[in-house]
Amino acid sequence: MKAKTAEETVQTMTDFVNNFSMNPQEFIDAMNNEHRTLQQSFTRLVFMWIEHCATDEYHHDLRNEATHRISKELVDAFAKAKEAQMPRHWADVKPSQFLSCI
Numbered sequence: 764m765k766a767k768t769a770e771e772t773v774q775t776m777t778d779f780v781n782n783f784s785m786n787p788q789e790f791i792d793a794m795n796n797e798h799r800t801l802q803q804s805f806t807r808l809v810f811m812w813i814e815h816c817a818t819d820e821y822h823h824d825l826r827n828e829a830t831h832r833i834s835k836e837l838v839d840a841f842a843k844a845k846e847a848q849m850p851r852h853w854a855d856v857k858p859s860q861f862l863s864c865i
Contacts, residue, residue, distance in 0.1 A: 810859035
């Protein structure tokens with residue numbers, strides 16, 4: 764089977780979420796059945812997206828302003844929690860980098 768390009772994968776995901784009969788729980792259940800390493804890789808990708816949405820480079824307007832705002836809050840909350848619990852050498856680690864690689 765030919766691997767999908769990033770653009771094809773994004774199109775598949777946007778088609779999925781742009782459907783009134785979308786069932787997020789079905790997606791969650793299906794992802795939950797994937798290999799644990801793949802689940803972690805997917806989570807890392809989601810964190811990277813959130814980190815991007817938190818930046819000024821994320822193109823937003825009123826339709827996706829909440830995504831930008833909550834992403835900033837999540838990244839900031841992670842930084843504060845990490846600061847209180849982790850050694851200083853973890854200071855610049857982002858949520859996506861915090862997950863271990865296997």
